[in-house]
Amino acid sequence: MARELPTSPMATNTLPRQSFERDALVVARELLGCVLCVADRQHEPPLRLVVVETEAYHQRERGAHCFGGRRTKRTAPMFAAGGITYVYLVYGMHWALNVVVEAEEVGAAVLIRAARPMPETAPEAFARIAARRHLDASKTPSQIWRDPGRWLDGPGKLCQGLAIEGRHNALPLEPSSGVWFERPPKGAQPFEIVAGPRVGIDYAGQDAALPWRFRAVMVAA
DNA sequence: CAAACGATCGGCT
DNA sequence: GCCGATCGTTTGC
Numbered sequence: 001m002a003r004e005l006p007t008s009p010m011a012t013n014t015l016p017r018q019s020f021e022r023d024a025l026v027v028a029r030e031l032l033g034c035v036l037c038v039a040d041r042q043h044e045p046p047l048r049l050v051v052v053e054t055e056a057y058h059q060r061e062r063g064a065h066c067f068g069g070r071r072t073k074r075t076a077p078m079f080a081a082g083g084i085t086y087v088y089l090v091y092g093m094h095w096a097l098n099v100v101v102e103a104e105e106v107g108a109a110v111l112i113r114a115a116r117p118m119p120e121t122a123p124e125a126f127a128r129i130a131a132r133r134h135l136d137a138s139k140t141p142s143q144i145w146r147d148p149g150r151w152l153d154g155p156g157k158l159c160q161g162l163a164i165e166g167r168h169n170a171l172p173l174e175p176s177s178g179v180w181f182e183r184p185p186k187g188a189q190p191f192e193i194v195a196g197p198r199v200g201i202d203y204a205g206q207d208a209a210l211p212w213r214f215r216a217v218m219v220a221a
Numbered sequence: 222c223a224a225a226c227g228a229t230c231g232g233c234t
Numbered sequence: 235g236c237c238g239a240t241c242g243t244t245t246g247c
Contacts, residue, residue: 055228063228074243092240094229111228156229166242200228223247234236 013182014175020082020101024108025212027082027101028056029193032216035185036115039178040128040163046178047125047162049152050188053114055198056212057098059107063204063212066107077170078107085179087159087169094156097164099173099181113213115158116149118185129161191216 015034020027031051039046057064059078065088066075077086077100086098086109098109117126129151130136137145144150152158159165164179171177195211202208 057228065228072244088228089240089242091227091229092242096228098228109228113228154229160230198228203227224245226244227242230239232237 012175013185015173015181015183017081017083017173019181020099020173021103022082022101024056024058024101024110027099028054028110028212028214031099031110031112031181032193032214033184033188033191035118035182036112036162037175037180037182038162038164039175045122045125047129048118048121048182049115049162050118050184050216051112051115051181052149052191052216053112053153054214055111055113056101056214057109057111058102061204061207061210063198063201063207063210064107064109069107071107075107078109079105080170082108083173085168085171085173087164087166089166090156095159095165096155097159097162097168111155112158113155114153114215116152121148132163133157133161190219192219193217 031054034051036049036051037046059066059069066078071079074088077084080100081104082101084100086100087095090096097112100109102108126148133151135145152161168179171179173180194215194217196213197209197211198213
């Protein structure tokens with residue numbers, strides 16, 4: 001029986017910068033199944049979650065904040081080289097986490113729409129998420145409360161549960177910043193990718209129909 | 222300076 | 235299914 005060797009913190013599975021300096025649609029698909037890591041509390045292990053839903057945005061289509069190369073104070077991070085965050089406030093009350101992709105000067109990003117806590121998530125970590133999401137067994141419909149996989153099923157819910165806010169904008173995706181991604185763990189549950197139209201972008205006209213939303217659908221064992 | 226507008230969510234009909 | 239909340243960013247006067 002092979003014995004697990006101790007893993008050095010430096011020899012990690014962390015997705016390197018180059019992973020993000022690629023086509024937005026490719027990255028949007030590849031992030032599914034990867035592990036989003038967020039150091040939400042000092043001196044506590046980071047929260048670790050499997051990414052299950054993403055959306056791609058690119059300056060060539062009307063769904064993107066940076067459509068046509070529109071560069072404003074808000075959209076500036078989208079034009080950086082891939083590998084940093086783009087966090088913005090939607091509807092005056094919800095934060096949304098994106099990863100900037102593609103080359104410098106190209107406006108593109110992947111919105112992280114949903115994630116599921118890893119199976120080995122500690123009870124204390126679940127408690128932190130539940131408290132921020134105001135999930136209470138006595139007030140939350142039982143089918144939601146009993147399934148942590150639904151606790152973070154939307155971009156606003158994800159940021160609320162992980163305590164991601166404006167201060168996380170334009171951070172490099174690496175452990176030192178407190179936000180990073182890791183490759184899918186070995187033995188992870190297999191899934192299929194289902195593509196469909198992005199939501200909440202009626203203003204994008206024809207581009208709203210682009211199948212740039214990607215969901216990981218678990219395959220029965 | 223004023224005003225419109227959201228890459229959403231939760232509550233209610 | 236519809237509707238209101240809520241505020242930083244953006245644009246127009």
